[in-house]
Amino acid sequence: MTTPRARSFGTVAAEYARHRPEYAESAVDWALEPVAGRPDRLLLDLAAGTGKLTGALLARGPVIAVEPDPPMLAELRVLFPDVDAREGSAEAIPLPDESVDAVLVGQAFHWFDPERALPEIARVLRPGGVLAALWNGDDATVEWVRGYHDAAGLIGLRVRDRAEAGLHLPEHPAFEASEHSAYPNAVHTSVEGLLATLATHSWALVAEPADRDAALARVRDYLATRPETSAGEFELPLFTDVVRMLRK
Incomplete structure (x- = not known):
């Protein structure tokens, strides 16, 4: 997590915590299903950010959170003061060998x-x-959702596009083959809420301010033309995609 885009989120840590959506509860359950019967299981929230996943995991067992970005980690510690939160990265995890039952990202x-x-x-x-x-x-099968992406000029594959092609994790000899599942996760939001969420995405954080503001203005103008969103508040159709694989 060393690229400028990966390290851009700390500049908006509080906004990230406020505006990014939670994960579907059923998705978290499916992720942990292979270790559901383990007593006293210990969970690692890796690259935990501000703790968007941490809260859901706490309802399912003890959690250690590891995050490389100091501002994001500081926000997590404010929101979850009782969690063991440590600075570290996926490439250098500050934990001993064979110490956790699940790593969630x-x-x-x-x-x-x-x-x-x-x-x-x-x-x-x-x-x-x-x-x-x-x-x-975002559920890119919904026409107005594709439309707001096009209005913003967002570049790159959306998660749901990747999912339709089959999401997977890289193969590694220490792991079984990965498997994928997806769960609806619609959120109630508003035009202002969606714009605030978009402003926490890496494309917006690394863009020139004028380019970012212009993209967000195009989204605002587009949403004003759509019957699904013109009233100001609406349901944003999301999915939580999960890819899991077992340690051999």
């Missing part, structure tokens, strides 16, 4: 260096433990 696996991160994740996982990566993404 929310909205961050694509920032990892898999050649370094997968051996390190395998090192801290107990045999039969699970690695699960989760992403929230």
Whole structure:
């Protein structure tokens, strides 16, 4: 997580915590299903950010949170003062060998260096433990959602586009083959809420301010023309995608 885009989120840590969506509860359950019967299981929230996934995990067992960005980690510690939160990265996890039953990664696996991160994740996982990566993404099958992406001029594949092609994690000899599942995760928001969420995305954070503001203005203008969103408040159709694989 060393690229400028990966390190851009700390500049908006409080806004990230306020505006980014939670993950579907059923998605978290599916991610942890392989270790559901383990007593006293210990969960690692890796690249935990401000703790968007941490809260859901706390309802399911003790959690250690690891995050490389100091401002994001500071926000997590404010929101979850009782969580063991440590500075570290996927490529250098500050935990001993075979110390956790599950490693969960929310909205961050694509920032990892898999050649370094997968051996390190395998090192801290107990045999039969699970690695699960989760992403929230707009449902790109919905016409007005595609329209607002086009209005903004967003570049790159959306999570749901990738999911339709089959999301997977890189192969590694320490892990079984990955498997994917997806869960609806619509959120109630508003035009202002959606714009605030978009402003926490990496494309907006690394863009020139004038370019970012112009993109957000185009989205505002587009949403004003759509019957689904013109009233100001609406349901944004999201999915939580999960890819998991077992430690051999």
